Amino acid sequence: MKRVDYKAILKEMRGTSVERPNKTGAGTLSGHAAGEPFEKSVYQHLKKKYPAAVFKQFEYLNDLYLKHPKVISVKDRYALLDSPTALLLLNRGDKATREWSPENIFEEKQNDTADILYHADGFYDLIDVKTRNINKNAQPPNIISAYKLAKACANMIDNEEYDNIGINYIEIDWVEEGDRLLCTDSHYGDLFKAMPNTLYINWAAAMQIQFHVADLNQSWQGTRKEWAVEYIKMFVESAKHRVRKMEETYITPFLKYI
Amino acid sequence: MKRVDYKAILKEMRGTSVERPNKTGAGTLSGHAAGEPFEKSVYQHLKKKYPAAVFKQFEYLNDLYLKHPKVISVKDRYALLDSPTALLLLNRGDKATREWSPENIFEEKQNDTADILYHADGFYDLIDVKTRNINKNAQPPNIISAYKLAKACANMIDNEEYDNIGINYIEIDWVEEGDRLLCTDSHYGDLFKAMPNTLYINWAAAMQIQFHVADLNQSWQGTRKEWAVEYIKMFVESAKHRVRKMEETYITPFLKYI
Numbered sequence: 001m002k003r004v005d006y007k008a009i010l011k012e013m014r015g016t017s018v019e020r021p022n023k024t025g026a027g028t029l030s031g032h033a034a035g036e037p038f039e040k041s042v043y044q045h046l047k048k049k050y051p052a053a054v055f056k057q058f059e060y061l062n063d064l065y066l067k068h069p070k071v072i073s074v075k076d077r078y079a080l081l082d083s084p085t086a087l088l089l090l091n092r093g094d095k096a097t098r099e100w101s102p103e104n105i106f107e108e109k110q111n112d113t114a115d116i117l118y119h120a121d122g123f124y125d126l127i128d129v130k131t132r133n134i135n136k137n138a139q140p141p142n143i144i145s146a147y148k149l150a151k152a153c154a155n156m157i158d159n160e161e162y163d164n165i166g167i168n169y170i171e172i173d174w175v176e177e178g179d180r181l182l183c184t185d186s187h188y189g190d191l192f193k194a195m196p197n198t199l200y201i202n203w204a205a206a207m208q209i210q211f212h213v214a215d216l217n218q219s220w221q222g223t224r225k226e227w228a229v230e231y232i233k234m235f236v237e238s239a240k241h242r243v244r245k246m247e248e249t250y251i252t253p254f255l256k257y258i
Numbered sequence: 259m260k261r262v263d264y265k266a267i268l269k270e271m272r273g274t275s276v277e278r279p280n281k282t283g284a285g286t287l288s289g290h291a292a293g294e295p296f297e298k299s300v301y302q303h304l305k306k307k308y309p310a311a312v313f314k315q316f317e318y319l320n321d322l323y324l325k326h327p328k329v330i331s332v333k334d335r336y337a338l339l340d341s342p343t344a345l346l347l348l349n350r351g352d353k354a355t356r357e358w359s360p361e362n363i364f365e366e367k368q369n370d371t372a373d374i375l376y377h378a379d380g381f382y383d384l385i386d387v388k389t390r391n392i393n394k395n396a397q398p399p400n401i402i403s404a405y406k407l408a409k410a411c412a413n414m415i416d417n418e419e420y421d422n423i424g425i426n427y428i429e430i431d432w433v434e435e436g437d438r439l440l441c442t443d444s445h446y447g448d449l450f451k452a453m454p455n456t457l458y459i460n461w462a463a464a465m466q467i468q469f470h471v472a473d474l475n476q477s478w479q480g481t482r483k484e485w486a487v488e489y490i491k492m493f494v495e496s497a498k499h500r501v502r503k504m505e506e507t508y509i510t511p512f513l514k515y516i
Binding site for chain 2: 147150153154157203204205206207228229232233235236239240242243246247249250251253254255257258
């Protein structure tokens with residue numbers, strides 16, 4: 001079965017450079033926008049390697065709906081994806097899907113689950129590119145909604161669908177070099193190889209799981225089904241902990257004033 | 259008692275323009291960075307009008323500590339602010355305050371409460387500038403942590419300190435015009451004139467209160483003490499609602515899998 005060769009991509013990226021996206025001296029480079037050219041660059045490398053299998057997430061949906069012009073209802077469009085879990089992770093909302101037409105196709109959205117989708121032999125590999133200015137001591141980036149991932153795990157269990165979904169991350173480390181950004185290192189992480197209880201959920205930051213890809217634990221040895229159950233356990237424990245903390249911090253101390 | 263003349267500032271800003279911060283064609287202008295030049299511009303206008311009273315928040319603390327070189331402990335430095343509520347809203351953390359020295363002064367931080375501080379006659383006016391690309395239909399911006407504001411209200415009540423703190427917002431509406439951004443309109447809002455129960459807390463976005471300044475309710479008629487109590491009531495209700503929602507959404511539906 002064909003899969004993305006992450007090692008090869010990491011190697012290809014190292015030492016490459018991209019144009020810096022803002023004016024030199026126009027302030028520090030940080031946040032999502034700074035590394036965006038590297039996201040595009042990784043996509044181009046992957047597309048060149050796997051032209052028939054690699055898409056932007058929104059491109060994949062556009063292609064799919066364009067290929068089936070007679071499929072119009074939301075339900076039927078959703079059914080075009082042959083995996084309920086892929087559907088959950090990839091689809092746009094009901095309204096956007098209903099309003100989709102060849103004249104009103106999807107555009108890129110920042111809260112799409114993945115930057116890039118690899119789809120071949122019935123396997124959906126969701127690939128996200130995280131870029132990192134290694135001269136800044138930045139917080140770990142948002143990876144994926146912990147709730148969306150919990151729903152995906154529940155879906156896998158409900159549909160006994162364990163082998164056709166991958167969620168993988170590429171980290172591009174860069175430094176400023178005059179007018180360009182230089183990739184000094186690159187890393188790869190498989191979400192489903194991380195021990196679920198090592199994942200950190202930032203409830204106050206849109207329930208995002210946060211980590212630097214380079215630091216992602218990769219020691220999980222169990223099956224995907226066991227992973228899904230372990231993850232849901234961790235998610236529920238974390239939610240309970242957050243609820244208790246909210247009560248202690250945001251409710252109890254203020255009751256005496258009201 | 260001297261106060262900031264907001265009407266005059268709003269009028270001065272309208273029709274002014276600033277250099278656009280990124281290259282034309284280098285992508286859309288959005289987020290915090292886009293309107294930053296207008297933030298600076300409002301500060302410059304205020305500083306010119308009230309040179310002895312207007313500071314950046316971090317500048318104010320730097321000046322205060324530089325003026326009292328023999329005050330070194332965290333506790334004593336905090337005591338330099340004569341208002342417990344101003345202290346809560348303006349100070350940096352214990353660690354940063356301990357490590358402050360003339361050789362290691364504070365720099366601007368994005369999560370400072372205010373962009374600008376007006377301090378005169380014992381009155382602390384915290385002023386934040388929100389900039390808005392009126393050709394984008396953007397979500398209301400983060401205004402202030404609902405929790406920080408709840409603590410400030412509790413502080414006001416504990417210290418019976420109701421008349422020496424203001425929290426005010428200026429909105430600069432702008433459009434792109436070639437190489438420049440043009441201010442087409444400006445708005446002002448007094449947080450303590452908003453009916454507390456009209457304020458929206460986005461718990462998943464770092465508990466931020468979010469609104470467009472132009473849309474801020476300004477119909478509160480009661481005293482500041484009543485406002486503080488009303489706000490805390492709203493905050494606690496909102497926290498309880500969030501806790502119930504978390505239990506219903508993130509815990510109960512997943513219990514059957516574990």
